[in-house]
Every structure is written in C-alpha cells, then in structure tokens.
Amino acid sequence: MNTVNQASIIKELITQPNVLTNLCVGELVEKVLQRNEGTLTATGAIRAETGRYTGRSPQDKFIVKDEVSKDTVDWGTVNQPISEEIFENLYHKVVDFLKEKEEVFVFNGFAGADERYRLPIQVINEFAWHNLFAHQLFIRPTEDEFADHVSEFTVISAPSFKADPAQDGTRSEAFIMVSFKHRVILIGGTEYAGEIKKSIFSVMNYLLPESDVLPMHCSANVGKEGDVALFFGLSGTGKTTLSADPERRLIGDDEHGWSNRGVFNIEGGCYAKCINLSEENEPQIYKAIRFGSVLENVILHPGTREPDYEDTTLTENTRAAYPIKNIHNIVEPSIAGHPNTIIFLTADAFGVLPPISKLTKEQAMYHFLSGYTSKLAGTERGVTSPEATFSTCFGSPFLPRHASTYAEMLGEKIDQFNSNVFLVNTGWTGGAYGEGHRMKLAHTRAMIHAALEGELNSTETVVDPIFGLEIPAHCPGVPDDVLIPKRTWKDEAQYEEKAHELATKFHENFKKFDGVSEEIRNSGPTFTK
Template sequence: MGQITNKKAVMQLGFPELSEALEIHYQLSPEELRKAALERGEAYLTDQDVLAIDTGEFTGRSPKDRFIVTDNLTKDSVWWGDVNIAIRPEVFDSLYTKVLAYLHSKVVFVRDAMVCAEESNRLTLRVITETASQNLFAYNLFLRPEDTIDPEWTVISAPGFKADPVIDGTRQHNFVMLNFTRKIILIGGTGYTGEIKKAVFTVLNFLLPQHNILPMHCAANKGENGDTAIFFGLSGTGKTTLSADSDRQLIGDDEHGWGENSVFNFEGGCYAKIAGLSPEKEPQIYQAMKRGSLLENTCFYPLSKTVDFNNLSKTENIRLSYPLHYISNTVSPAMGDVPRNIFFLTADAFGVLPPIAKLNRAQAMYYFLSGYTAKIAGTEYGINEPEATFSACFGRAFLPLHPTKYAEMLGEKLDKYPLNVWLVNTGWTGGSYGTGERIKLSYTRAMIKAALNGQLDYGPYQKLPIFDLMIPAWCPGVPSAMLNPANTWANPYSYEETAHHLAGLFRKNCSQYKGFSDGMLCSVGPVIEEAR
C-alpha cells in the first residue's frame, strides 16, 4: 500500500503502461486520500470535517458523450442509437494511447475494487484516477477487497485530458468510452465522479443478463421478517430517501441484481442526491455526512464553511458519497431474498397520478417500460411548465441492450414469484406544480409502510378513470380524501384535461414498444376518450 515509484512494482501490478507516471499511489486509505486531496488543492473541508469538491465544468453526466466500441462482441447485441453511440475500435485505441501518455507526467492513484455482493457474480476492477478525490469516491462506492485480487476490468479517469473532437472523433472534449472486448472504461475531460459509477453499471447491464440476472436501477431494503422490497425511480423521486428507513435494513440505494434466489447490491456505498437535505427529513443520510464521505458541488452560507443544502446555484445535482456502513442499519453482505414488494416511484409534477396504486402484471410491465417521472418548471433552462420524462426500465441511459430484454426478464420474475407491485407518486397533488402542493414525505412513508405490512392487500379499492389504476380507499396515517387525485383538485375539469394530456404522453411513448409482447402492452395503459 502507498506510493510506488519503481518499474518492477508497477509490472507486478499488471499494468506496465503506468510505469512512466511521475508517482503512483496504490490502494491508499481514505485518510491518506483525504490528506492528498487537501494538499493538492483538489478539495476543502466543511465545518463538519467533511471533504468537499467542485467537479468543474460538468456537475452531472453527459449522456451524448458516452460511447461503446463496436466490434464482434457488441455489433449485433447492443441497442445502438442515441443512448449507445457507436465508436470504432481504432478511435478508442488512439485515445487510450493519448490518455496514457498524458498520465505519464502525472501523479496517479490506483485502486483495486469489486462490484456485486453475490460472490458468484462478482466483477473485479482496477480504478486509475488522476485525482485523489476520485479515488476516494471509488473507495466509497465500490466493494473493498480484503485480499489481493486480479482485476478483470480497468477504469481510467483523466479529467484533465481534453480530446480534440476533430482529431479524436468525439463530440466535444469530454468522453466516456466502454470497450467490452478489451474490458476498459476510458473517461476524459470531466471531473464528475458519477461517470465512473454509471459506466460500471452499464457494463453490468450488458454482462449479467447473459447469466439470467436482471440488473436494476433501484434501491432495496429488508424488513425484520426478512422480506425484501425494491424501489425503482429516477433521480429526484425519493429512491434513496425512502429506502433509508430506520425500521428496515438497507441493502443498497441505487444498483442491484435479481438472480435466481436473491437480490444483491452491486456497490459498497451510496451516492445520495442531497438538495434540501435535513436531519429531520433524511436522518440516516444526514448522519452519513462525516469524515470519510465526499461532498460534491455544494454551496455554503456566507462567510462560513457550513453547507447550505438549499443553495443550488452551482447545480441541483449536489451529491454525497459514503460507504454503505455509514448507514447504521445495513445488511452485510448486502443481499436479500426475492422481493415481496416492488415500488415504482414517480414524481408526477402534473399532479394527476394517485399517491399509491396497486398494479397487476400487465400494468407492472407497462410502467416499468415507461419509467415515468416529470421535471418541474425552473429546474432546467427553458422548462416553464411540467415536462414528462420517460426513461425505460427507470434507467434508459444505462441500458446497453434493448429495453424490452430487461422487461421480458422482469415479466419472467413476476410469473415465477408471488409479489405486489405498487405505483407511488412522490410528486404533486391538488394541481400541477405551481398550483398544487408536493405530497408530504410522511404520507408517502405511511403508504409504503402500509403496503409492506400487508395493510393494503385486501382493499377496498376503487378504479381511477383514464389511467385505470386501482387505488386504496383507505390507508392508515393518510387522509382518505387525497388517495384519489381527482378529489384534490378544486376544478374537476382541469384535472380531467391535465390527466388526458399526460395519458396522451404515455401512449405516445409506448408506441415505440408496439412490437413487444404481441403488441398488447399499450392496451393496458391510459385510456383516452375519442370524443368528450
């Protein structure tokens, strides 16, 4: 462990291309990485002694700049298009050589790590970073081997290297490239740490279905009786918040696999979105913000080192990464049984979906492929009213295979195991964003608790028109009047008009999957009357 400067030691690491680097720091501890980040001017400390960094130009992923090398392994299997952008092997090889040459004059940090808590499906990694802070992120997010491992995949992140689009074949100076044949992830021109995490997730989304394991963009936890629950949801829907439940053990907050008899975490840590974070609303995440964790792109109160979680002037995507064991009640190893409950989380800014609804199998497939949530006015430039977002399987950007492959796998699971599937709206009620109000977190927690405890298993239920959803007439801890969204709007005609608008967006999105499941899938979605 520590600094390596001689060529023999580098050769023993199995990566001779690094032999010309100025310095190589291998498998540093979090304390050593923290010290290095501060000494190198990469980071600063908050008044809670937490390391904080700014990721520079990019404060989020850049999906249009992620490429997959097209070769004999990928050309007929990858879902090519605007999600998976093809690049030729020779383009990758040229950039790979340039990035290594760039690193020859740099101090380099190397970390060996793993993903997948289930040992039989474990993938080993070597993560090479230009910065100490990115290496700390890798320590926090991935599984930490106790013994020496033989890395199968290599991740190289050089945020200071900028490509020349004219010469290098990229769209702009930043890039993420996945080479499945050479088993290399190459990242340049961006300091956003989430690119490392999601590139590895994409690799697993390609490899695990070959072993009949469904990779999922979801959180998971486990009750006292051993019942596993999984929470699908896009950013901002409450996936991390709702899975961090003091009454249940956390398996993981973001990435899991569903095998023959288990659900298992891919990661060894959490990467929480912390806009508006408070000890009252999210106590477990707040308490995980301590020495060893890493803050990204936060702002501070004037003339202080106190983080202002409501100041989003740098980005709405402020983040905190920390090891899984920073959450007090976690499962170790991070695995659970086959789930008994699945929750599809959506932040419906149109305010027309119910706070909770029970889905049948066909509806579960429909909403899984839809992957719906909504952006709210003001969150991005040019958005002046709620905007529907559909991300297939709640993770379209990370799917190297066609979405219907993952949907088919989910369908097989639903046929095999008895479980409940719920649609949960963590967004608005009583009107769209700007008119209605956000559903209280306490109400959402109460509904999920009731579902987990079996209190919603037997009804009574009522059917919501247009979306044809079954909603409970009663739920402990929740005002019955708000369970049916149509009853919460002051103007019923406005509700119906908005509901028809959102239903139309659902159906338009679903049209791309008409060939799936004998073309019957879209028939279970919202119903729009031709004449009203």
C-alpha cells in the same frame, strides 16, 4: 490493439513510480488537501467542485462497436457507437498523459456483493478525490481478497485531458467510452465523478443478463421478518430517501442485481442527491456524511465550513458519496432474498396520478418500460412547464441491451416469486406544479408502510377511469380524499384535461416498443383525447 496488449499497457501504467495503489481513506483525504483538490468541511467530509460538468454528459458517452458488441448492444441515441480506431487513439493518448503526472491513484475492488456474480474492477484516477469517491462507492476487498484480486474491467479517468473533436472524433472535449472487447472504460474532459459510478453500472447491465441476473436501477431494503422491498425511480422521485427507513435495513440505495438466489447490491456505497437535505427529513443520510465522505458542488458557509444544502449556486445536482456502512442499519453483506414488494416511484408534476396504486403484472411491465417522471419548470433552460420524461426501465441511459431483455426478465421474476408491485406518486397533488403542492412525505411513508406490511392487499379499491389503476380507497395514516387525485383538485374539468394530456403522452411514448404483447400494451391509460 488486442486485449492482451491492452492488459500490458495498463500493467505498464500502474507499475510506474508515480502510481499510488489502494490508499486508505485517511491517506486519500491527505492527498486531496495537499493537492488543493478539495476542502475539509465541518462534518469531516471532503468538498470538491466539478467545474463545467455538474452532471452526466450523455451525449458524450459512447460504446465501441466491434465484433463483441455489434450484435448485442441496442444502438441508438443512448448507446452511441464509436469505432475501435477512435477508442484506441484516445486510449494511448490518455495513458501517455497519465504517465507524465506527478501522481496517479489506483483502486482495486468489486462491483456486486454476491461473490457468484461480482466483477473485479480497477479504477485509475488522475485526481485523488475521484479515487476516494471510487473507494467509497464500490465494494472494498478484504486483505485476503486484495492479494488475489485480478481486475476484469478497468476505468481510466483523466479529467484534465481534453479531447479535440476535430482530431479525436469526439463530440466535445469530454468523452466516456466503453469497450466490452478490451474491458476498458475511458473517461476524459469531465470532472463529474458520477461518470465513474454509472459507467460501471452500464457494464453490469450488459454482463449480468448473461448469467440470468436482472440488473436494476433501484434501491432495496429488508424488514424485520426478512421481507425485501425494491424502489425504482428516476432522480428526484425519493428513491434514496424512502429506502433509508429506520425500521428497515438498507441493502443498497441505487443499483442491484436479482438472481435466482435473491437480491444483491452492486455497490459498496451511496451517491445521494443532497439538495435541501435536512436532519429532520432524512436523518440517516444527513448523519452519514462524515469523515471520508465526498460532497460534490455543495456550497459551504464561510467561516464555519458547514454545508449549505439549500444553496444551488453551482447546481441543483449537489451530491454526497459515502460508504454504505455509514448508514447504521444495513444488511451485511448487501445480499437478501427475493422481493416481496416492488415500488415504482414517479414525481408526477401534472398532479394527476394516484399517490399509490396496485399494479397487475402486465401493468407493472407497462410502467417499467415507460419509466415515467416529470422534468420540472425552471430546472433546465427552456423548460417553462412540466415535461413528461420517460426513461425505459427507470434507467435508460445505462442499458446497453434492448429494453425487452430487462422487461421480460422482470415479468418472469414477478411471476416466479409472486412479488406485489405498486406505483407511488411522490409528485404533486391538488393541482399541477405551480398550483398544487408536493405530496406530503409523511403520507408517502404511510402508504409505502401499508404496502410493505400487506395492509393494502385486501382493502377496498377504486379503478381510475383514465389510467386504469387500482387505487386503495383507504390507507392507514392518509385521508381518504388524498388517495383519489380528482378529489384534491378545485376544478375537476381542469384535472381531467391534465389527466388526458398525460395519458396521451404515455401512449405516444409506448409506440416505440415493437413486439410488446397487446396485453401489456393495453395495460396503460385507458383513455386519451
């Protein structure tokens, strides 16, 4: 199957009489309800369940290994190779499967707010609610852009098509396959809508470095003076919450590119975790979930259909998808200048990392490559105590190229544009998870505000003897003792034991990075057992 044949097969599929293209939000909502795919909630959002798969299925994600990808992809447990033959076989099966459906839904749009670097995409869905999800998450063309739209990458999603591992060469019934040669993403066997979004992000992570653009798994906002801030962090670290600041305009909440012109959002919407969401703590996100938004696996109160954001019956990974325009103070279009401040967020369940510390460029490179946060006890079967989790560049599952590609680009841009970098711990203080308590959101907001306003650039600092981090001795709105982790623990010996344990894990993880300079390697924790 060559690329020309692939394009003709897709054209044949989308010109079938059962295909509905570029329906508006109201039409898609009607279709969701008519087809019993979801429920209309009291807020006007559509609520859907994703069945067995309530999150991404990384072990079922593959990249087709061919003459285009064989020498450019960092193959391994994240970027698993699969043959062109397996891909082509499933491709034809899925297309034939969709041809037999009563209705199929197509969305044409873009990934990338900057026209110089944007990718025209096409999303073909078996489910109307998945097409609504795509409509809200990606960038919607204007009427003129619709007329000239020519897709350069296509997502084909057929959740009801279950693969047969013995016959189809997959690991399970679910599969997510990316072909850079044929420019197709093939998804089957899973109803989790996040696979659609993250597959396009993976594609952008592959394509953008070719244009000297750093793709980033981060949120971004801009202040009144035009100062730009980036927030990197894994799930549960507060990336979406902290970037939705009423005093700053949101550029985007999850995926961005950093070019020589500045920062731009890759998406046109937000995909926020909504477990324990409340109007008091996250008013912008709470109010953004209205007509046309999509709620995944959120339990509704019987009789009222009000979302119960505290109910984890189906999963802790409950999600809300909505267009970025539902946030009232945004940048339009989602483009801004170069970052003045970069924040690395970590939820340290060991309770030993400082709540905020200033990083040198080399420390920034070290912590960017490390991408540390904690997996908490009780969130997964078999996890009985906090586990250190390291996700390279804060987005390992979505990086087709070698980590050094992204890390080197970050270091160059920090130097070129003189960006300040801070490490912020939104996790535990006063003890580890189960003994200490979560860092107060008000304190975290105060520290980030001080960092963004430059109030920490000249303040007195203390160097942490274990992690080598430069900690501000004072921060407006935060008690001094909160800033020094050791002071918050009742038992200093227990603190040191936990700190040494985490420092050792950092060193063990960093061994996998070959070719990193000694200057960067030595910018990690300074003490291990």
